[in-house]
Amino acid sequence: MTAVTMLVNGKSVTADVEPRTLLVQFIRDHQQLTGTHVGCDTSQCGACVVHVDGKAIKSCTTLALSCDGAQVTTIEGVGTETDLHPMQAAFREHHGLQCGFCTPGMIMTSIDIVRRKGTNLDEATIRAELEGNICRCTGYHNIVKAVAAGAQAMGATTKQAAE
Template sequence: MSRIDLTINGQSKRFDVPGETLLVDLLRDQAGLTGTHIGCDTSQCGACVVRVDGATVKSCTILAMQCAGGRIETIEGIAKGKELHPVQAAFSENHALQCGYCTPGFVITAIDIIETNPQGLDAQTVREELHGNICRCTGYNNIVAAILDAAQRMGVPVQATGERS
């Protein structure tokens, strides 16, 4: 058992964890943040994506100990009170979720895609960047539309690529 400090959604917290504890299990079981989902548990589906020190990671494939001293951002931390994050609002308004299981991972990934492409985005780039996230309802068209919509709300230029909507 080791003691680690993490800053989760802006709040510093201390945890005692065994070496083999995965970040996703710490978030769900110890921090009570069950918005981060476990989908495949084999590092393929992206339902568990969170940001660690500003980079998206699959939290089912990183040890809590590897994050010691780090800054974690999860789906619970992105809205401002009752005001949805622009990506959440765009997902809602574009019907970008069906069963919703993959959505936390997609929303965190989408925020990172938009923030790391301030020069502009198009549908093709968004599709390539979404390679690590799987939606089993296969609602990708609306997810891509929502991300481009959110990008515009966040002041990122969106270029048309002639792709079907």
């Protein structure tokens, strides 16, 4: 067992883990943060996407020990039930989901898209950027609408905060 310490959703956590522990196992099994999902377990589907040091990665294809000292943000860290992140609110408003299994990963990826591509996203950009996230329910149309609206809302929030 090896000790690992990281900042998960702003809280410093330490645990002894086997070196083969994946980041997603650390998040779900050790931290009981079960919003991050395991879908394919082969880095295709994106249900496990979290942010490590601000960047979206697939936590099923990352060792927990590689994240020693890192800042990790999961879906639980972006908003609360009473104060949703603008991207979460947009997914609800536009019904960007059916079963909801892929949604945490979709939202974490979408926030990362805004970080890299800005708040005005066209449909082609959104579809290309969602390459690493699979939804088996929706056919993506409402997800694409939700990401565009969520990105706009994030822009508005940033603007408000600056004023």
